[in-house]
Amino acid sequence: MGRFPLWVLVFVLVFVKMVVATRGGNAEDVKVWPLPYSVCHGQKKMYMSGDFKLLSHGSKFSDASGILKDGFARFVDLLKLAHAVDGNVSKYDNSSIFVGLNVVILTQHDELQYGVDESYKLLVPSPEMPAYAQIEAQTVYGALHALQTLSQICQFNFKSRIIDVPMTPWTISDKPRFPFRGLLIDTSRHYQPVPVIKSVIDSMAYAKLNVLHWHIVDTQSFPLEIPSYPKLWDGAYSVSERYTMTDAAEIVSYAQKRGINVLAEIDVPGHAFSWGVGYPSLWPSKDCQQPLDVSNDFTFKVIDGILSDFSKVFKFKFVHLGGDEVNTSCWRTTSHISKWLKQQGMNESEAYQYFVLKAQKIALSHGYELVNWEETFNNFGKKLSPKTVVHNWLGSGVAENVVKAGLRCIVSNQDKWYLDHLDTPWQQFYLNEPLTNIKESSQQKLVIGGEVCMWGETVDASDIQQTIWPRAAAAAERLWTPYGKLAKDTTLVTGRLAHFRCLLNQRGIAAAPLAAGGRGTPYEPDSCYKQ
Template sequence: MGKKIRTFCICLFLGFLFTFVVDGVNLWPMPNSLSHGTQSLYLSKDFALWSTYKDGSGILKDGFSRLLDIVREAHVVDGNVTDSLAVLEGLNVVVFSTDDELNFGTNESYKLSIPATGSPLHAHLEAHTVYGALHGLQTFSQLCHFNFTTRIIEVHLVPWIIVDQPRFSYRGLLIDTSRHYQPLPMIKNVIDAMAYTKLNVLHWHIVDTQSFPLDIPSYPKLWNGAYSLSERYTMADAVEIVQYAQRRGINVLAEIDVPGHALSWGIGYPSLWPSLDCRQPLDVSNEFTFNVIDGILSDFSKVFKFKFVHLGGDEVYTGCWNITPHVKKWLNKKGLNESEAYEYFVLRAQKIALSHGYEMVNWEETFNNFGKKLSPKTVVHNWLGGGVAQKIVAAGLRCIVSNQDKWYLDHLTTTWEEFYMNEPLSNITNPKHQKLVIGGEVCMWGEHIDASDLEQTIWPRAAAAAERLWTSFDELAKDPKQVTGRLAHFRCLLNQRGVAAAPLAGPGRVAPLGPGSCYQQ
């Protein structure tokens, strides 16, 4: 490389660092309200948690332990303390509610303050629930920096006052374990990174046409549809994932996609297929089909405690029913055409879900076809494009936005800037209708994704959407160029924490352009 090019790169890098020093605040997602000073503290080697919260389940204690781990894991903290900096001795946490149940609508707000003076000197974190406190711990972790001269952890720009709460109650990420199996450690890695970005729903698209990897005790032959004996999840595995996520403030939304996308079900129970020549959608004429759905949701209700279950309902090719003699005979007996049978199936599946205490999420085709015939407890999942969310909320139903042109992670040509600027409330101006948009979700479909490329396909683009879903609209940047440096800083922080987040400089999962600083990529 020529000398002039090297000089340019060095200047560019120094410019980046100067931006960081001047701006000072490199938090992601950006809190809704903050103020800070200009002083620095150092973190005591015995930095401790003080709290009167009755932490019977250990969620707060574990969260604090993880805070210390991620703050200290990037470098060996072996420096000597100088007299020029005040010592931050610990974090005093007040949690007002003793209820540690996590579900939709749990209060996630918090207030974090770090004074510049005091003896002893403590940071203070207040939250209504322990899950708000976990978010405060994540924010605190991003305020901690390793000083390479003193080799200690410092907190800069004190005093800090941060008052924060999420913009939307539902901030989701979908992973697909049917197209490619994802090992439990990889799912846990994704959950950890979700906690760093304050996403709070893992949408687990467990099964699909290609495979059925989950053990269903009520119908144990279903997981005969797994790719192999080793590419399976036991119910104990599912419990592990749910508990691991819950202790990080994340709900797990389980999905069975019916009646389409279900060919794998028939590997273990062939009678679920209309015929050997026509294997999906599931056989609407067979009572056994609904017995199986009832058994699955009964087993789900013992493990997946989130308020919602996802019943799919998209991309249903009903022509299969019309060309299968026994199904055609049933249609004629019931006086139903193909479209009406599709409606019958979706609404009956919803009733089964309701009987197990769930409210339902369905993909938008169900609304496009049946509208207000859906249960009023339906959340419609918009994915096909713009314009539908407005119709959903105008009809009085709730909506999750995942429009594929902006929030599908498997679309590798979609840039982080497009993820950042995608607005769930676009063209929805009525305040009552806006409240029916409960949030949004980025989707990591798995046709070309396995454990080798999952993380770099998700991050940092999912983090861009996470700020859109967390930070109030008034505080969001109107131009993604305004946040490029801050997101680059966060992407490098993810790397330092062991998350294989891809560079910003390109769409999808791209490799670094060449040698250089993490902050330039």
């Protein structure tokens, strides 16, 4: 762990004494979303210095890539975003001035991958103590979460025109309930410009979501450059509604600096009409254009090329191969495929299985583990690679069956966690429990988390954020906060969620009012906190 300076040891000892004396803080006073694992606070106030410093005494982390430095700069910018901080902090006693933050990171590397330790401890002093706060985390990504929490504790004081840190001292120990906490965006149904995707990534970090599931292509368009097969993006809506591979690498890097992995998806063999715009031989025929031609070796060469190019940019452990909603009638009615099926001794269902398993083998050859939509499990679960994560979306009971079969699962059941279902209120997002009817701890561990899905049929750059938020935040707390601390009555968290929604607005994120359901607008004039 390394040697701490004497002042740090004194700080910790005095802090423990202060915390013991101030354990009377009420949970309802804590305006942090998602709710941390453990929180204690006092009733005193500190004031942030205008020259707030970052220190790293005792840290093993060199921050060669600047992730912590950049995260700290974003933290300071967030505090100053809503109002001009132009007050004079020097009129306060030095013991009341919060002059800096010491961040101790206990591992040297900054690799972001599935299962990375995201825990942290946050200690914020009171006026009787040295005026440095302390963050301790195993990894820089835990430290980034701690900065997000601290940013929600701080507030602008309209009288003094400086940043207050109320209810000190604070001691927070925190860690996520699930390692996979995702949000899907769909850039095929409507193109989302790169700055919009970056804004979504920023907002995810505020709620401690850590996986951006990028559903890049679908029937409607193929917007991503694939260097191995450059005609694929002929299937884009227009020449300007495209992403270069450099764009994709920039999105991955931008997300990684905020502790967010990017899960790339190519949905095969269905949902793939757009592939054939550039390469018509991928279609079964000109008149029957999807699913992809299972009988054509070129189909699998293209998939191999895509995943080869993906492996150079998308470094997350998993790739999503889709596999849902496959209507095999084109295979039956297209003569050359029908003939091939007979030669192979396969029916249509067996050809569907053949296609999915062959795509899995290609992905495995590029070093990926696999995610497939639940239809693959429902149809031939025992044949799937043991490295498969089954993505539940259709209904209840699937996760239970998946983990009984020994496979991992992600929960996104559409009746509760589909953001395009505008009639699903935030309360249902909050109450949706991924471990329903899964009692054995060994099986519970196979549910690696959950994901809210922002399908793109009715969202573009104009309305994506107000459709995502605040309902995604309700799911984010379900995925982060320990089960025992989650409210069974959503009225107990309404005020805190409203506070977070207003905080998003103050940070430039167009989160919709709580009372408006999905993607609503305010009903009448009133405070942000009452809408």
